[in-house]
Amino acid sequence: MNKSSANEPIVQVQNMNKSFGENQVLKNINLNVHPSEVMCLIGPSGSGKSTLLRCIAFLEQYTGGTVLIEGDLIGYNDNADQRKLASTKELNRVRRNMGMVFQQFNLWPHMTALGNVTEALVRVKKLNRKHANEKGLALLNKVGLSERANHYPAQLSGGQQQRVAIARALAMEPSVLLFDEPTSALDPELVGEVLQVMKDLANDGMTMIVVTHEMGFAAQVADTVVFLDQGEILLKGSPKDVFQGPKPPRLQQFLQNYMDRNAFWE
Amino acid sequence: MLDFSTLPAALPILWSGVKMTLFLSTMAVVLGLIVGTLMCSARLSKNYPLQLFARFYITLFRGVPLLVQLMISYYCLPLIGINIPALVAATGCIGLCAGAYMAEILRGGFQSLPPGQKESALMVGLSNSHILFFIELPQVIKLTIPGLINETILLVKASSLISVVGIAELTRTAQNLAASNFQPFQFYLTAAAIYFVLNSAISVFGFWLEKRSNNRVIV
Numbered sequence: 001m002n003k004s005s006a007n008e009p010i011v012q013v014q015n016m017n018k019s020f021g022e023n024q025v026l027k028n029i030n031l032n033v034h035p036s037e038v039m040c041l042i043g044p045s046g047s048g049k050s051t052l053l054r055c056i057a058f059l060e061q062y063t064g065g066t067v068l069i070e071g072d073l074i075g076y077n078d079n080a081d082q083r084k085l086a087s088t089k090e091l092n093r094v095r096r097n098m099g100m101v102f103q104q105f106n107l108w109p110h111m112t113a114l115g116n117v118t119e120a121l122v123r124v125k126k127l128n129r130k131h132a133n134e135k136g137l138a139l140l141n142k143v144g145l146s147e148r149a150n151h152y153p154a155q156l157s158g159g160q161q162q163r164v165a166i167a168r169a170l171a172m173e174p175s176v177l178l179f180d181e182p183t184s185a186l187d188p189e190l191v192g193e194v195l196q197v198m199k200d201l202a203n204d205g206m207t208m209i210v211v212t213h214e215m216g217f218a219a220q221v222a223d224t225v226v227f228l229d230q231g232e233i234l235l236k237g238s239p240k241d242v243f244q245g246p247k248p249p250r251l252q253q254f255l256q257n258y259m260d261r262n263a264f265w266e
Numbered sequence: 267m268l269d270f271s272t273l274p275a276a277l278p279i280l281w282s283g284v285k286m287t288l289f290l291s292t293m294a295v296v297l298g299l300i301v302g303t304l305m306c307s308a309r310l311s312k313n314y315p316l317q318l319f320a321r322f323y324i325t326l327f328r329g330v331p332l333l334v335q336l337m338i339s340y341y342c343l344p345l346i347g348i349n350i351p352a353l354v355a356a357t358g359c360i361g362l363c364a365g366a367y368m369a370e371i372l373r374g375g376f377q378s379l380p381p382g383q384k385e386s387a388l389m390v391g392l393s394n395s396h397i398l399f400f401i402e403l404p405q406v407i408k409l410t411i412p413g414l415i416n417e418t419i420l421l422v423k424a425s426s427l428i429s430v431v432g433i434a435e436l437t438r439t440a441q442n443l444a445a446s447n448f449q450p451f452q453f454y455l456t457a458a459a460i461y462f463v464l465n466s467a468i469s470v471f472g473f474w475l476e477k478r479s480n481n482r483v484i485v
């Protein structure tokens with residue numbers, strides 16, 4: 001399929017459902033993510049935020065509806081009334097437009113920071129080692145870690161590991177980056193450095209879908225905030241609409257809980 | 267009784283037996299790691315027939331004594347018209363058998379890797395085989411060094427069973443020398459000492475490897 005034109009959505013989720021056995025965890029999800037848009041997914045624990053992100057990346061197989069990345073259906077081939085799993089090759093082709101950053105960083109511990117960033121450049125993009133290293137160093141520089149290029153993950157702080165993971169995801173030049181609670185596994189004083197890198201990316205026009213419990217980040221950086229509850233999208237709108245407009249009771253309660261947890265001085 | 271006077275003259279023959287034992291053990295470990303890795307990933311695969319095949323393989327090769335496997339390959343296969351040289355058959359037997367054990371040792375390692383590592387590799391487009399051999403296996407080997415070293419020592423000792431199909435490894439050589447010189451003590455004790463030294467060396471190597479990989483963060 002041809003590349004989408006400037007304002008066509010990069011990610012289109014249409015009537016998407018996901019069940020684990022009998023348990024339906026996503027119900028009729030509809031989302032469009034446009035170029036340079038930052039979308040934040042918020043919602044209580046167990047509401048299906050991670051599952052939604054993982055279905056978009058096809059790390060989980062959605063069980064109904066469609067997910068289009070740059071206009072291409074991910075994970076399946078649809079013919080007439082038949083749906084078949086796509087081949088690994090096709091899946092990889094569609095996935096190539098996406099990068100993902102995980103809560104647990106998921107760096108490869110036997111490779112240095114630079115090794116983590118360059119592995120796919122060498123093996124997938126087939127750059128030669130020298131060229132890949134140059135590019136890898138530039139990316140590490142971008143996340144403020146060029147000094148740590150030769151450190152192993154175990155020698156880096158959580159915040160540094162997560163920044164390496166972001167550089168690794170950027171290496172493949174994805175058109176959209178998915179983040180699943182990128183700061184939830186970090187000590188509080190390390191959260192800021194990772195959020196700063198994400199803000200810089202947003203300012204550079206990167207398209208991002210971010211699952212987060214950082215309401216401050218959502219309020220400041222997001223173009224769209226999506227509130228997910230029990231597998232359904234209850235509200236979708238600008239941060240102003242979601243945080244300051246009229247709220248469904250579930251959102252009211254969710255935000256109240258968040259404030260209570262974060263308030264330390266009345 | 268403990269007269270070692272005929273030993274020096276027999277040393278070159280013993281040495282050739284040691285070399286054969288080293289060859290068989292090395293082949294067993296190398297084949298075992300390759301077969302073991304493949305069987306382990308088949309065993310952990312979501313493809314049910316493949317998984318079933320791996321389970322069957324592992325149960326079969328762990329369930330039948332190596333000695334009986336060797337007898338079958340040496341005495342029975344020729345009867346049904348399959349003629350493979352004894353050395354090839356013996357190497358194959360011990361390698362396939364090692365593969366079954368190593369598959370299970372490695373499985374423990376694979377299952378202790380966080381699943382997210384594979385997912386992050388998939389998301390940057392690395393292929394399944396690349397993930398298996400370059401992302402997972404190096405970590406799994408590090409995690410399973412004690413088990414793999416243990417298995418290596420067992421394989422060196424198991425290679426003595428290959429003496430029954432007439433291959434002149436260390437045990438067979440000692441047996442022949444003991445018989446022709448009528449001196450069981452000196453040759454069997456010498457063989458025992460050589461096995462002991464070999465296996466001690468392997469176990470020291472294992473400790474060194476473990477220590478080194480702990481210090482260096484990587485294998």
Ligand SMILES: Nc1ncnc2c1ncn2[C@@H]1O[C@H](COP(=O)(O)OP(=O)(O)OP(=O)(O)O)[C@@H](O)[C@H]1O
Nearest residue numbers: 020023025043044045046047048049050051052181
């Ligand atoms: N692999 C799985 N098998 C079965 N059920 C699952 C699986 N993964 C998630 N679920 C279920 O799906 C629901 C949504 O889970 P999900 O992890 O997407 O929630 P979440 O919004 O990301 O929560 P959190 O904020 O705690 O990360 C939960 O009820 C969970 O138990």
Ligand SMILES: [Mg+2]
Nearest residue numbers: 049050051181
């Ligand atoms: Mg989650």
